[in-house]
Amino acid sequence: MRAYAIGDIHGQLALLKAAHDRIATDMARHGPAPVVHVGDLVDRGPDSRGVIDLLLEGQAAGQDWVVLKGNHDRLFTMFLNDPQAQDQRLRSDLSWLHPRLGGAETLASYGVRAAADRPVAPVHADGAAAVPASHRAFLQALPLMHRIGDLLFVHAGIRPGVALDEQAEDDLLWIRQPFLDDGRDHGPLIVHGHTALDAPTHYGNRINIDSSAGYGGPLTTIAIEGREVFLLTDTGRVPLRPQP
Structure with missing residues (x-):
């Protein structure tokens, strides 16, 4: 059982390309395996459009790439469908275009200006016209989780104690507590x-691979062999072991 995983991308196309280069180098040594992207393709970074183009092109070319939906990906599609829609897991005083969320940067990658002095209606109209139908369909259809043997890939986590086939989308995309503090064995x-x-960070029962690419940090790429985990670097594999 082998797999690769890439953390939250947030519009960082150059980092995503570098991540795939590291994976290609590792595959040349260890053989092919699926590559799972854990969501949050868009927002905050400079080239969300380029990220989606790259992932679409890779899948179309037959790459064994799985792309999961993140909460930011859902916020993007919700805005395009209805600019007044409010995600029930987002604070009521925030919107996708708030600077904390990074929606304006995503629209800018499609050539749409979403400055604070522009009303929402024309921003939405420009966005709906600029975002290709193929991108909207891709984002809308992203799966919420993916299982490979004893591994479960998901954007935010799971609700502890709930069967995997009964998990709610809101939790899979948004949960922090009680998941982050739960040390029990979740099965996979x-x-x-x-x-x-x-x-x-490897916690024994879970691995968090969001290393803050959306805030100027690196984009994490890992290789998994059974339950052994390795961080991929420009110089090769580094074991990522459970913290004590």
Whole structure:
């Protein structure tokens, strides 16, 4: 059982290309395996459009790439469908275009100006016209989780104690507590992002690979062999072991 995983991308196309280069180098040594992207393709970074183009092109070319939906990906599609829609897991005083969320940067990558002095209606109209139908369909259809043997990949995590086939989308995309503090064995090893850290961390029952690419940090790439985990670097594999 082998797999690769890439953390929250947040529009960082150059980092994503570098991550795939490291994976290609590792595959040349160890053989092919699926590559799972754990979501949050868009927002905050400079080239969300380029990220989606790259992932679409790779899948169309037959790459064994799995791309999961993140909460930011859902926020993007919700805005395009209805600019007044409010994600029930987002604070009521925030919107996708708030500077904290990074929606304006995503629209800018499609050539749409979403400055604070522009009303929402024309921003939405420009966005709906600029975002290709193929991108909207891709984002809308992204799966919420993916299982490979004893590994479960998901964006935010799972609700502890709930069967995997009964998990709610809101939790899979948004959960922090009680998941982050739950040390029990969930069955499969959970590989997730969503909660930004300075570095990827292995907790024994889960691995958080969101290393803050959306805030100027690196984009984490890992290789998994059974339950052994390795951080991929420009000089090769570094073991990522459970913290004591």
